[in-house]
Amino acid sequence: MPLKIAVQMDPVERINIETDTTFLLMMEAQSRGHALWVYGPERLAMEDGRVFARGRSVVLRPTLGDHATPGPWETRDLATMDVVLMRQDPPFDMAYITAAHMLERVHPATLVVNNPAEVRSAPEKIFVTDFPGLQPPTLITSDAEAIHDFRARHGDMVLKPLYGGAGSGVVRLKPDDPNLDALLELHAMIGREAVIAQKFIPAVSAGDKRILLVDGAPAGAINRIPAKDQVRSNLARGGRAEAVGLTARDEEICRIIGPELKRRGLLFVGIDVIGDYLTEINVTSPTGAQQLKRFGGPDVAVTLWDRIESIRAGR
Numbered sequence: 219m220p221l222k223i224a225v226q227m228d229p230v231e232r233i234n235i236e237t238d239t240t241f242l243l244m245m246e247a248q249s250r251g252h253a254l255w256v257y258g259p260e261r262l263a264m265e266d267g268r269v270f271a272r273g274r275s276v277v278l279r280p281t282l283g284d285h286a287t288p289g290p291w292e293t294r295d296l297a298t299m300d301v302v303l304m305r306q307d308p309p310f311d312m313a314y315i316t317a318a319h320m321l322e323r324v325h326p327a328t329l330v331v332n333n334p335a336e337v338r339s340a341p342e343k344i345f346v347t348d349f350p351g352l353q354p355p356t357l358i359t360s361d362a363e364a365i366h367d368f369r370a371r372h373g374d375m376v377l378k379p380l381y382g383g384a385g386s387g388v389v390r391l392k393p394d395d396p397n398l399d400a401l402l403e404l405h406a407m408i409g410r411e412a413v414i415a416q417k418f419i420p421a422v423s424a425g426d427k428r429i430l431l432v433d434g435a436p437a438g439a440i441n442r443i444p445a446k447d448q449v450r451s452n453l454a455r456g457g458r459a460e461a462v463g464l465t466a467r468d469e470e471i472c473r474i475i476g477p478e479l480k481r482r483g484l485l486f487v488g489i490d491v492i493g494d495y496l497t498e499i500n501v502t503s504p505t506g507a508q509q510l511k512r513f514g515g516p517d518v519a520v521t522l523w524d525r526i527e528s529i530r531a532g533r
Contacts, residue, residue, distance in 0.1 A: 220250075220251045221247075221300040221526075221527070221530060222255065222298070222300045223244075223247050223253060223254050223301045223302075224256070224257065224271065224294070224299045225255070225302075225303045225305055226257060226262075226305060226306055226321075227240055227257075227306055229258065230278075233285075235280060235282065236282070236508070237508050238508065239508060240303070241278070241508075242511070242517075243303065243305075243507070243519045244278055244303075245278055246517070246519035246520060246522075247523060248278055250527075254276050254277070254278070255275050255294065256273050256274060256275075256288070257273025258273075259317040261273055262317055262321075264320050267323060268297065268323075269295070269296045269324050270295055270296065271293070272291060272292070272293045274289045274290065275288070275289035276288045276289065296328055297324050299324075301329045301530070302321060302324070302325075302328055302329070303331050304318075304332060304337065304502075304503075307503050308381070308382070308503065309379075309381050310341055310342070314502070318335070318337050320334075322335045322338075329526065329529060331485050331486060331522075332483065332486060332501050332502075333484060336482040336484055339482075340482065340501050341380070341381065342498050342501060342502065343358070343381075343414055344358065344380070345499045346497065346498055346499050349475055349496065353416075354416055354497070355368075355371075356414060356416045357414070359413070359415075360410070360412045360413065369398065369415065373418075374390070374392050374418040375415050375418050376388060376389070376390050376414075376415070376416045376418050377389050377390075377391055377398070377413055378416070379413060379414075380412045380414055381411055419497075422492050422493075424443075426441070426442045426491075426492050427439050427441050427442070427462060427491040427492070428441075428490060428504075428505070429464065429468060429471075429488070429489050429490075430487070430488050430504060431476065431487045431489065432518060432521045433485050434476035434477060436468070436469070437510075437516050437518045437521050438515040439462050440459045440462060442459055442506075443458045443460060459513075471496050472489075475489070475499065479499075484501050485525060486522055487499060487500065488500040
């Protein structure tokens, strides 16, 4: 049965259709006869406990420069939709949290992917700490003295914002780098959030693996190779994607975290693995599905929509 699909996303006209995972998910939904309707999180509204959004229907096609034909603007009650895909990009800020609070009002009668209450409760760089032994040595704090102590114990380290995304603000600090205090001052000027100090993993030079999971089960992976002399392997920061399989350690990590992802209703998740370590669990807007498909791997959009349709059918 055709479903009414709302996609909460950044402007559809601006996406890169050759790399964007949301575009792949939407094209698969459209190919199954589902109706697409898009809106930005800034168009959400709640009145008397009912959640509305102002958006447009859209028809997509894989044509560069002419990939979307939107309909007229209209306001819809999200309780009338079958599925909402929460796909706007981070940062995970108060606007993101507010959107999750609103969408929680319609879930699960309207299936929100991912479960908005759990998205709100699972910040990507904190959620990973629920699984002891999978992370490299990691400190989360705003206390400069604690960070200096961590550095004294672990030496070469990475410093990154707690709620950033796409590699933004990630820096490597070698033991003799004099810039730690200046960087902490800059973070303090930007906001009151804590930062993450993490022991540097030399294996990052061989790649940062993105593993995509659907309903707690691994669906495939790509390897992201950082550019020369760079620590950030994110594709948005110049990283290069390549085909890769899952190691025994990757499969072990997925077995450990998978049941909890499933229990929380986190249907579509991307985890980052460097060497033998899990570094992040991405629950907001995971990427990498187009690259995985391009390298001959599984089409994660097919797997995800099979599962969504099964849930909507009560199975």
